[in-house]
Amino acid sequence: xxxxxxxxxxxxxxxxxxxxxxxxxxxxxxxxxxxxxxxxxxxxxxxxxxxxxxxxxxxxxxxxxxxxxxxxxxxxxxxxxxxxxxxxxxxxxxxxxxxxxxxxxxxxxxxxxxxxxxxxxxxxxxxxxxxxxxxxxxxxxxxxxxxxxxxxxxxxxxxxxxxxxxxxxxxxxxxxxxxxxxxxxxxxxxxxxxxxxxxxxxxxxxxxxxxxxxxxxxxxxxxxxxxxxxxxxxxxxxxxxxxxxxxxxxxxxxxxxxxxxxxxxxxxxxxxxxxxxxxxxxxxxxxxxxxxxxxxxxxxxxxxxxxxxxxxxxxxxxxxxxxxxxxx
Amino acid sequence: xxxxxxxxxxxxxxxxxxxxxxxxxxxxxxxxxxxxxxxxxxxxxxxxxxxxxxxxxxxxxxxxxxxxxxxxxxxxxxxxxxxxxxxxxxxxxxxxxxxxxxxxxxxxxxxxxxxxxxxxxxxxxxxxxxxxxxxxxxxxxxxxxxxxxxxxxxxxxxxxxxxxxxxxxxxxxxxxxxxxxxxxxxxxxxxxxxxxxxxxxxxxxxxxxxxxxxxxxxxxxxxxxxxxxxxxxxxxxxxxxxxxxxxxxxxxxxxxxxxxxxxxxxxxxxxxxxxxxxxxxxxxxxxxxx
Numbered sequence: 001x002x003x004x005x006x007x008x009x010x011x012x013x014x015x016x017x018x019x020x021x022x023x024x025x026x027x028x029x030x031x032x033x034x035x036x037x038x039x040x041x042x043x044x045x046x047x048x049x050x051x052x053x054x055x056x057x058x059x060x061x062x063x064x065x066x067x068x069x070x071x072x073x074x075x076x077x078x079x080x081x082x083x084x085x086x087x088x089x090x091x092x093x094x095x096x097x098x099x100x101x102x103x104x105x106x107x108x109x110x111x112x113x114x115x116x117x118x119x120x121x122x123x124x125x126x127x128x129x130x131x132x133x134x135x136x137x138x139x140x141x142x143x144x145x146x147x148x149x150x151x152x153x154x155x156x157x158x159x160x161x162x163x164x165x166x167x168x169x170x171x172x173x174x175x176x177x178x179x180x181x182x183x184x185x186x187x188x189x190x191x192x193x194x195x196x197x198x199x200x201x202x203x204x205x206x207x208x209x210x211x212x213x214x215x216x217x218x219x220x221x222x223x224x225x226x227x228x229x230x231x232x233x234x235x236x237x238x239x240x241x242x243x244x245x246x247x248x249x250x251x252x253x254x255x256x257x258x259x260x261x262x263x264x265x266x267x268x269x270x271x272x273x274x275x276x277x278x279x280x281x282x283x284x285x286x287x288x289x290x291x292x293x294x295x296x297x298x299x300x301x302x303x304x305x306x307x308x309x310x311x312x313x314x315x316x317x318x319x320x321x322x323x324x325x326x327x328x
Numbered sequence: 329x330x331x332x333x334x335x336x337x338x339x340x341x342x343x344x345x346x347x348x349x350x351x352x353x354x355x356x357x358x359x360x361x362x363x364x365x366x367x368x369x370x371x372x373x374x375x376x377x378x379x380x381x382x383x384x385x386x387x388x389x390x391x392x393x394x395x396x397x398x399x400x401x402x403x404x405x406x407x408x409x410x411x412x413x414x415x416x417x418x419x420x421x422x423x424x425x426x427x428x429x430x431x432x433x434x435x436x437x438x439x440x441x442x443x444x445x446x447x448x449x450x451x452x453x454x455x456x457x458x459x460x461x462x463x464x465x466x467x468x469x470x471x472x473x474x475x476x477x478x479x480x481x482x483x484x485x486x487x488x489x490x491x492x493x494x495x496x497x498x499x500x501x502x503x504x505x506x507x508x509x510x511x512x513x514x515x516x517x518x519x520x521x522x523x524x525x526x527x528x529x530x531x532x533x534x535x536x537x538x539x540x541x542x543x544x545x546x547x548x549x550x551x552x553x554x555x556x557x558x559x560x561x562x563x564x565x566x567x568x569x570x571x572x573x574x575x576x577x578x579x580x581x582x583x584x585x586x587x588x589x590x591x592x593x594x595x596x597x598x599x600x601x602x603x604x605x606x607x608x609x610x611x612x613x614x615x616x617x618x
Binding site for chain 1: 363364412415419420421422423424425426427429430431432433434436437438440445548552555559588591593594597598600601604605
């Protein structure tokens with residue numbers, strides 16, 4: 001026995017594959033277990049998971065607190081809505097276009113905004129949401145102002161002779177699930193790549209990261225754009241699910257919701273975002289909590305997160321994971 | 329033509345006075361805490377609701393409702409200050425943003441939950457028009473101007489001469505040194521915060537008769553308009569805030585008349601972004617303090 005004891009390496013039984021399989025089965029079977037309303041709540045949670053994943057790359061991995069996510073969510077929703085209503089383009093085209101447009105708009109917005117630090121950056125990104133709402137309200141010839149866009153068609157797929165329309169709640173659930181899983185895998189790929197490690201380096205110490213040769217400015221800008229792409233994609237799914245888009249898509253409410261998902265779930269963890277969107281959006285939706293009570297709960301959660309649970313509620317999941325995984 | 333412009337400018341100055349009274353509290357809080365108070369507009373809303381409640385439910389006069397509105401806000405601010413704001417001393421900037429956003433959500437939605445989200449009619453105030461130099465101006469607007477001037481003269485004197493003002497300036501310069509020389513930093517933070525919230529509430533009660541409608545979400549817009557003002561004024565700069573508020577008030581009123589009413593609320597944010605880009609230290613400070 002040595003005199004100094006190094007930190008004990010926790011070895012777990014590798015339960016990732018069985019647990020993943022169980023989760024997959026639950027996810028696939030969910031619409032058969034729960035009522036239609038529960039399925040609806042899950043769809044909303046899955047939709048909000050997309051911009052939250054983007055925000056997580058920004059807040060959790062690169063360390064930039066942004067409130068602009070609702071602006072890109074709105075831009076995505078309007079892009080998809082306008083394309084679908086005006087040109088009748090299919091769902092997947094709208095989805096891609098929404099992501100690309102949001103990402104492209106993020107470039108000219110990000111260049112000035114990212115020169116700012118901490119609080120100034122927050123205020124600036126908040127400005128994007130307010131200005132986005134003003135544009136959606138007042139550019140009436142395109143956005144139809146306060147009336148918004150209505151009767152956006154449900155997703156329709158056509159592959160040669162095969163064609164089907166996703167209309168029911170259950171059908172949409174699987175569509176949202178597929179997109180959600182793809183988005184989660186995409187985030188996982190980004191985070192696991194060397195780029196992901198560079199992002200974490202920027203979060204931990206930007207000056208040091210710069211000094212070891214990481215092009216921090218370019219990284220921040222690209223991550224800002226990627227997060228906008230995620231938000232735009234989320235917005236397009238939202239538009240197709242609700243079939244209406246109004247200027248109210250540009251709201252602080254959405255930015256706050258996305259922020260609470262990321263911070264509450266645990267910024268800088270992928271499972272945290274998935275957990276956070278299920279807890280903060282899915283559960284509150286399923287329990288039919290009034291918006292006011294929900295916002296009060298979010299507010300109290302934010303305070304709790306800032307002062308007590310700095311790492312979000314995900315350490316609780318990790319503890320569960322350790323128990324289930326059997327830490328030796 | 330000329331008189332319309334002049335009338336709009338006078339209107340802008342009145343709006344500017346309202347903003348100035350709210351913004352000066354926010355800028356002082358920033359001074360001692362180094363944190364933007366994203367909940368600041370909610371105290372404006374609380375003050376207005378306190379006054380509306382005391383007129384509509386308790387049947388008090390407008391003068392008494394001013395007192396009720398401000399006092400009830402002070403009570404809320406005391407609780408929030410003790411529980412939240414004092415913890416923010418020395419905390420990273422992000423914590424301040426998130427904590428105050430959380431407070432804003434709680435305050436705003438509690439009011440909506442209790443009183444409902446609809447618009448309410450505010451029935452107090454002095455709305456008789458008086459004519460001065462050929463203008464007709466509601467008495468209430470003159471009252472707002474007078475109160476604004478009094479508040480700023482009072483604050484200027486307080487910050488320069490009183491012990492409280494001196495300790496506020498000390499805290500805004502160096503927290504650690506304050507602790508060394510025995511200034512009770514959490515106490516100064518609490519007092520500054522309550523003072524700022526009370527001023528916001530006062531501004532809300534004074535504006536209510538002009539705006540007529542009262543609703544739970546009204547604070548958010550005020551917070552958003554206060555941000556460009558405190559940046560323009562230079563964070564922590566009381567005198568600068570006054571002029572910045574006037575500039576925004578006049579600009580908004582001119583834009584509302586000559587460009588379109590719907591663009592009024594964007595003026596502030598366009599200003600905010602431009603200011604942050606090119607003069608983040610404000611119009612009146614020569615160098616960046618933060």
